[in-house]
Amino acid sequence: MTARLSPCANSGMAVTWFVFPERHGAELLLIDPYTFTEWEDAMLAVLETPAPPRDFRILIDRRSAARPSSTFVACMVNFFRANEVRLAGTLAAVLVSRSVSEALPDLRVGRFRIRAFHDAADAAKWLHPDDGEQPLAPLA
Numbered sequence: 001m002t003a004r005l006s007p008c009a010n011s012g013m014a015v016t017w018f019v020f021p022e023r024h025g026a027e028l029l030l031i032d033p034y035t036f037t038e039w040e041d042a043m044l045a046v047l048e049t050p051a052p053p054r055d056f057r058i059l060i061d062r063r064s065a066a067r068p069s070s071t072f073v074a075c076m077v078n079f080f081r082a083n084e085v086r087l088a089g090t091l092a093a094v095l096v097s098r099s100v101s102e103a104l105p106d107l108r109v110g111r112f113r114i115r116a117f118h119d120a121a122d123a124a125k126w127l128h129p130d131d132g133e134q135p136l137a138p139l140a
Contacts, residue, residue, distance in 0.1 A: 014030065014032065014033060015030055015031075015039055015041070017029070019046060021049070024057060025058065025059065025127075026057075026058050026059075027059045028042055028059070028060045029064075030064070031064045032064070032065045036075050040075075054089035054090075057092075057127045057128070058092040059092075059093050059123060059124075059127065060095065062096055063095050063097045064097075067100050077107070080114070081109055081110075084110040085110075087109070087111075089112075090111075091112075091115075091126070091127055092112070092113070092114040093115060093116075093117055093123035093127050094115070094116045094123075095116075095118075095120055095123055096116050096117070096118060
């Protein structure tokens, strides 16, 4: 079965994103170089899709991107705090390159959780522990 892409998709920048309404999820693909503003714009676009459910799942694939700076991470955390109500109940899995020795720990901001993984299968299991719906597959 091929997933139907939302009309809310962008595939021409260093931050590419797709929304899969029937799977209550979205994917972001990050390729260097990109800016925080590009990341933030993509996240806002994902959150502006028609009524993301409380069990929304986001897969962020940054295996082709360098480790973010501490300033970039601080800006991301501020974004999550500012959008805590809209992100309540959402899980986000971040795929990182195996060359990233320390993946981010399980981060919680209110009822939003984000966790880094080296393995796409592990990320999919964490996002969809019940296997009740088809997990998101990484874009690349």
